[in-house]
Every structure is written in structure tokens, then in C-alpha cells.
Amino acid sequence: MLTLPFEEPHLMREPRFGASYSRESLPESLEKEHDRSNSDMREAEEDMSDREEEEERESEQDDNGLPKKRGPRKKKPGKEFERTKVRRHEANTRERCRMHGLNDALESLRKVVPCYSKTQKLSKIETLRLAKNYIWALSETLSAGKRPDLLAFVQTLCKGLSQPTTNLVAGCLQLNARNFLTDHNGEVMFSGRSPYDAVYPYPGSDVNTPPGHSGSSMDGGAKPFRHYSYSGAYEPYYENPSPEGGSPPFDGQMSPPMNFNGIFSLKHDDPPDYGKGSHYGMRYCSAPGRTALAHNSMYRVSPEGRFPYDLHVRSQSFQAQGEVNGSFHN
DNA sequence: TAGGCCATCTGGTCCT
DNA sequence: AGGACCAGATGGCCTA
Secondary structure, eight states: OOOSOTTOHHHHOOOOTTSSSOGGGSOHHHHHHHHHIIIIIIHHHHTOOHHHHHHHHHHOBOTTSSBOOOOSOOOOOOHHHHHHHHHHHHHHHHHHHHHHHHHHHHHHHHHHSSSOOSSSOOOHHHHHHHHHHHHHHHHHHHHHTSOOOHHHHHHHHHTTOOHHHHHHHHHHHTOOGGGGOBOTTSOBOOOSSOHHHHSOOOTTTTOOSOTTOOSGGGGGGOSOGGGGSOOGGGHHHHTOSOTTTTOOTTTTTSOOSSOOOEEEEOOTTSOOOHHHHSOBOOEEEEOTTSOOTTTTOEEESOTTSSSOBEEEOTTSOOOOHHHHHHHHTO
8 A cells, every 4th residue: 555656646546445336346344344445544545636736746856856847747647547546446356355255264264273262363374374283183193093192182283383372272272381382493392291191091092093983984993094084195194293394295285185074173262161071172073064084973081080181073062971981982 | 662463455477 | 458366565453
């Protein structure tokens, strides 16, 4: 804005937004901005009268600091100029729509990555970083073919995130953020107890499939996740332990290596009920309306609540401990 | 008050 | 020619 050269003051003045095409053609969301743009940003420029322009011209000076001789007057804006202005306005509108679409997509992304909160939104860049980490962490989980190490999972989530976002993620998980301090290289360091000390051993830790997968695809709970999804062509990429340092080869080149609709959801706006269940709201969930890998699944890391996490289907939150255990030990 | 984040405008480039 | 995309510039808002 206002980046036009001084020599072209006429270009700084634009007709009132919408003068050339109807407001109805604008998305509703744009009308507010349209109004704001009109009132706040445009009026001052548009109020510049021809007389003021004339004065401006007369105040121009040549290289010697003397008033410029009257040369051929600048062409008054003609039809071509008007057309240019209209096109510029249309381009601006399209650009706003495009950016709004981008923001909508980003908002959708915010809702499916951990730590979605309506009140404390992640920034754009942090959303993208977290999403990337999230995809990576899920990929790792799938390739491992067993229930995730939650601590490692969260550490992966937090890699490269700013300290505030790391705190937010940790807060969503109700972890002590100090346990996920990021060192000067951007690597998330665990500075507390060892993972195996901090994380209560999974009951039946040799089980390599999530609970609740007793269906045909998970008979006996022995088949790895891999059964569900991805092409073997991507397998080498899972070997890399870090989404950052390893620079995933498929980054930006390939789609996520699996079609995995189940997601962890760490709903920040869902106040966890610490007192009742002595566990927090880490959910292994599915996107609405989809059949998820994690259907009916639930991880219960610490029956004693020592490292209290629940991972369960978003739409089917397990309530009873018996149901939990039954599901888990299935 | 400085810095981060964001929305918007703008001109350039590429593509259809 | 016109639209999509991109990046730079700018100013507003918010927070530490």
C-alpha cells in the first residue's frame, strides 16, 4: 500500500471500492473489510481533489530546486486509466479472496493438528510446523507398528516450534514444558525423567497394535498398522528419526505416505477433568464421518494415572475404566 | 516501545 | 488479455 512512486500520484487515488462492480459479487466475509477499507484506508487518498493535485504539480521542483517549467501536462486519467483502476480493484478483490481461502485452509489445518484452540490460535507458521511434525510423528507411529511412545511423540510434535508454542502443546498435554525444552539447535530435549521412568510402561507392552482393533484387519492385534495404508515405496523415509534434521525426502514432493484418517486431537478448549479420571485429553480420534484406523481404539498409558493419558476416538470417548481396560486388553 | 503477526495493496511473472 | 500466484511494502493490532 502506498508504494507507488510519487511521480504518479494519480495512481494513489482509487475510486470507492465497489464503484465499478456490485458488492453482491463480493463474498460476505469481504464486505466488512470492504467497508473498513473504504472508511479507513481509502478515504484519505480519495479525497485528494484535482485542485490539490494541481498544487502538488506546481510545487514540483526540477534538479536545480527551481519550480518545474510548465511542460506538457500530464494526461488526465482517461478511459484507459479508469479501466486500469477497475482491473486493479478486481485483482485486489481476487487476491483477498485467495488469501481468505488460504486462511480458511489454514484454519481447517489448525483444527486437525494437536492443540486446536479457538481462543489461542496458533500462528500460521507454527500451525504449518506443527502439522508437519504431526504428520511425521504419525508416520513414525505407523511405521513402528506399535503404540507410540508418547513422550517421543510429543517431542517430535514440538520439534522446531517456538517456545510459546511448545509450551502450548505441553499445556495441551498437561506436561511440564520444562521436560520439552528446546536446545539451541532447535532440537527438543527431554530434561526430566527418562522416558521410561516418566512414562509408565504400557500394560502388555509387547502388544504392537492399538487397542480396539479386533476387527478383521487386526486379528489378534498382531498386525502392524502398515496393513492399512501406504505404499512400500515410502518406507525408506520412515527410517529417518527426525522431521527436521532428516529433512524428509518427500517434503513438499509427495503426499503424506498414508491415508490415515485417525488423528490425535488435543483439544485445548475441552477442559480436562483432571480430578475425575486422573487422565488428560489426548485422544486418538477419527475425522468426523470417516472410518478411522483408530476406530474404537484407546490407549491407556497409565492405569494408575502416573502418566495419565487417554487416547481415544474423538466421537467415542470412553468413560468407564472397565470399558477402557476391556478395550485395551482386547 | 519493540517485536511478532496479520491483512491488504501492489506490481511482477507465469500460464491459459 | 486476464487470472493465478508470489513476494515486497505498509500499517494496524497485540503482547511482553
